[in-house]
Amino acid sequence: MSAQAQQQSASATYLDVAGLDAGYDGVRVLHGVDFSLAQGEAVALLGRNGAGKSTLCSALFGLEPQISGRIAIKGQEVAGWPGHRIARLGVALVPQGRGVYANLTVDENLTMAALWSRKQANRRWVKERIYEDFPRLAERRSFSSGALSGGERQLLAIARALLTQADLIVLDEPSEGLSPRAIEEVIIGTVGRLRGEGYTLLIAEQNLAMALKLAERALVLDHGRVVFDGPSATLLADKDLQKEHLGL
Amino acid sequence: MGFYAVQSLNALSFSMLLLLTGLGLSVVLNLMNFVNLTHGSFFLLGAYVGVYWLASGAPWWLAFPVAFVAAGLAGFLLERFPFRQFYARTHLMQVLLTYGLSVIFADLMRWGFGAQILSPEIPEALRGVVFIMDMPFPIYRLFIIGFGAALAFALWFVIDRTIWGAVVRACVTDRGFVETLGLDTRRIFTAVLVISAGLGGISGALGAGILSAYPGLDEEVLILALIVVVAGGLGTFRGTVLSALLLGFAMTFSKVWVPEFSNVVALAIMAALLVALPEGLVAKKVRQV
Numbered sequence: 001m002s003a004q005a006q007q008q009s010a011s012a013t014y015l016d017v018a019g020l021d022a023g024y025d026g027v028r029v030l031h032g033v034d035f036s037l038a039q040g041e042a043v044a045l046l047g048r049n050g051a052g053k054s055t056l057c058s059a060l061f062g063l064e065p066q067i068s069g070r071i072a073i074k075g076q077e078v079a080g081w082p083g084h085r086i087a088r089l090g091v092a093l094v095p096q097g098r099g100v101y102a103n104l105t106v107d108e109n110l111t112m113a114a115l116w117s118r119k120q121a122n123r124r125w126v127k128e129r130i131y132e133d134f135p136r137l138a139e140r141r142s143f144s145s146g147a148l149s150g151g152e153r154q155l156l157a158i159a160r161a162l163l164t165q166a167d168l169i170v171l172d173e174p175s176e177g178l179s180p181r182a183i184e185e186v187i188i189g190t191v192g193r194l195r196g197e198g199y200t201l202l203i204a205e206q207n208l209a210m211a212l213k214l215a216e217r218a219l220v221l222d223h224g225r226v227v228f229d230g231p232s233a234t235l236l237a238d239k240d241l242q243k244e245h246l247g248l
Numbered sequence: 249m250g251f252y253a254v255q256s257l258n259a260l261s262f263s264m265l266l267l268l269t270g271l272g273l274s275v276v277l278n279l280m281n282f283v284n285l286t287h288g289s290f291f292l293l294g295a296y297v298g299v300y301w302l303a304s305g306a307p308w309w310l311a312f313p314v315a316f317v318a319a320g321l322a323g324f325l326l327e328r329f330p331f332r333q334f335y336a337r338t339h340l341m342q343v344l345l346t347y348g349l350s351v352i353f354a355d356l357m358r359w360g361f362g363a364q365i366l367s368p369e370i371p372e373a374l375r376g377v378v379f380i381m382d383m384p385f386p387i388y389r390l391f392i393i394g395f396g397a398a399l400a401f402a403l404w405f406v407i408d409r410t411i412w413g414a415v416v417r418a419c420v421t422d423r424g425f426v427e428t429l430g431l432d433t434r435r436i437f438t439a440v441l442v443i444s445a446g447l448g449g450i451s452g453a454l455g456a457g458i459l460s461a462y463p464g465l466d467e468e469v470l471i472l473a474l475i476v477v478v479a480g481g482l483g484t485f486r487g488t489v490l491s492a493l494l495l496g497f498a499m500t501f502s503k504v505w506v507p508e509f510s511n512v513v514a515l516a517i518m519a520a521l522l523v524a525l526p527e528g529l530v531a532k533k534v535r536q537v
Contacts, residue, residue: 063424082434083427093428101418108414115411116430164430 012039013075014168014200015060015091020069022052022059029055030224032069037168037202042195044211044232045204047221048247053204054096056221057172061086061093073168088116092166094157096173096204102146106137109145109156113163125162134159134190151182158190168200175207183210208246212236220245250381255504256497257380261389263496264396265455269469270476270488271403272447278483279420279440282331283339285346288470289353290319290445294452295461296361299368301453308371312395312453319449320442327441335437350466358463365462374457388457395454403447404485416440420483472499475518481528490529494521 015037022030029052037043047053059067061083071078073089093099100109110127117123131138136152137159145156154174161169174191175183191214195201205211212218212232220228220235222245228235235241242248273287294315301311326349334342374391377384407413415436418426423433452461452469459465476495480487495518502513521529 058424061424061428063428082432083424084430084432087428087430093425095425095428099422099425101414101421103417103421104414108411111411112415112418112426112431113429115415160429164428 013037014039014041014073015202016070016072017060018070020056020059020067020071022055022064022067022069024065028224029064030059033221033224033226035219035226035229037200039200040198041217042199042201042203042215044215044218045202045221046206046208046211046218046235046246048245049206051221052224053221054172055224057093057096057170057202057204060091060170084116087164087166090166091168091170092161092164094154094161094169094171094174096176100145100148100153100156100160102144104145105141106143106145106148106156107141109160110137110141110163113160117163117165120165123165124167125165127163130159130163149182150178151186154178154182154186155190158186158194162194167198168202169194170202170204172204173206174203175205175210183207188213208242208248250383253381254383254385255500257385257389257393259497259500260493261392261396261458262500263493264393264400265451265459266472266476266496267400267489267492268396268447268451268454269473270480270492271400271485272444272451273473274477274480274482274488275407275416276441276444277477279416280335280437282335283342283346284331284441284444285343285470286326286350286353287444287448287473288466288468289350289357290322290448291452291455291469291473292357292461292466293322293353294319294449295456295459295465296357296366296452297449298453298456299366299461302368302371308373311368312450315449315453316446317449319452320446322449323442323445324438326445327438331441332434332437350470354463354466357466361461363463365460366456367460368456370457392454392457396451399447399450400489407485475515479518479521479528481525481530484528484530487528487530491518491521494518494529 013036017036018034020030020033021028033056045053045056055064058064060071062078062081063083067079073086073091076089078086110130114127131141134155137156140148140152145153148156171191175187178186187210191201191203195214203211203215212235216232218228218230218232218235219226227245228241269287269291273284276282276284297315297318298311301314302308330345334345370388374388376387378387378390407416415426415431419433419436426433472495476488476492479495480491495514498514498517499510502510506513
């Protein structure tokens with residue numbers, strides 16, 4: 001961890017993972033993963049296919065069958081908590097493959113995301129504001145989500161994460177399967193905007209160049225272990241490391 | 249002509265009972281991937297509650313909500329223990345558990361309500377017949393058709409058109425992800441099981457007026473409801489409606505034409521249907537395993 005990151009985490013650690021093991025049916029995918037995220041930080045989570053990126057993302061939400069180790073979100077130990085309680089701490093997942101419910105309309109997807117916080121005052125995001133800020137979704141509001149393009153679906157998944165009132169957003173391979181134009185618009189544009197607005201982001205990616213454009217810090221997973229944790233620039237400059245752990 | 253019209257209405261009223269019972273069973277199977285063979289027990293419990301309520305002199309129309317509440321309460325308790333502990337188990341384990349429970353409930357109900365056949369006292373307002381093409385048809389059956397259709401429509405509306413229905417549909421696709429939106433899916437599952445059990449109970453109370461209430465009715469109804477759900481195709485509302493209609497008409501008309509072999513004929517039709525269309529009448533595009 002860089003000196004700067006260490007200093008930040010001392011002030012406001014949003015996510016602190018220590019000795020995290022996770023897996024299913026006796027197959028261990030993550031082995032003693034340690035890292036932390038400071039408030040407002042954008043961190044890329046890199047690694048080859050099968051390195052454990054998705055497992056890590058879903059383990060944070062208690063979605064993996066077997067988890068041990070420590071996960072603390074905003075100072076709360078969440079081990080063993082059901083997913084909805086973790087989410088209510090202000091963490092949201094933009095799942096791989098977007099996880100939008102094809103049999104639900106765009107509007108239903110958004111309403112559902114805002115459901116748990118519907119009685120709160122001073123919500124940062126409400127559905128109306130999503131429609132104002134993302135007119136594409138407003139045009140498609142009554143469409144079934146299955147009929148959206150890849151980029152629109154990704155936008156919907158991000159909007160849904162915002163509506164849960166989260167300020168720590170975990171994106172699992174957001175650029176997967178998107179056209180270069182959609183990557184530019186939705187990922188660089190929207191995710192970049194969130195970064196500017198002070199959201200804390202963990203971006204799992206295969207697309208090194210894109211991820212490092214968004215994140216100032218990078219974590220590299222290989223075979224379920226963290227093998228690099230440092231500034232994006234260091235990783236970009238280190239071709240040997242890229243070759244060994246990312247197969248580039 | 250009048251004869252067939254009346255028989256068709258008979259079939260329709262029976263189909264309506266099958267539909268309500270089948271919907272309760274199918275919503276639990278599709279949403280929670282849980283095979284609940286105690287569903288017939290909810291039906292019989294509702295039937296007994298209906299019979300006793302109608303004999304008590306209390307306002308008759310309350311019999312149906314009360315049957316819903318009684319069976320719903322039983323469902324609520326069973327959901328806490330032991331159903332919840334079996335959601336993640338295999339279907340075979342769920343079958344063993346719920347079949348065993350249904351046998352226990354059958355004994356408990358025989359002990360509590362007796363072994364004789366109990367028929368409810370049909371309330372004044374629903375007694376008598378109307379003439380349809382000069383053939384008499386019981387008003388009570390018309391009531392079942394109307395009430396059942398309204399209830400089925402309400403259920404469809406809730407599932408298809410409201411946000412809570414959307415949440416339930418989302419749970420079918422991916423329950424874990426619904427949790428990450430801050431929604432407590434355990435409570436959603438509880439609610440679904442209670443509604444399912446309540447539907448079983450209310451169908452029982454409605455059905456008692458034509459089927460009566462007696463030990464063994466639970467199993468008869470369970471088998472028919474399972475046929476409706478499986479033949480309709482898993483996870484389709486439309487399919488459940490179609491197969492309830494088909495089974496209701498097949499059972500009614502086979503009793504008219506071949507009374508000695510009515511069950512054989514009706515069930516053979518459904519079996520042939522399943523062989524021809526293994527996915528059910530209406531196959532869903534994406535199916536949850």
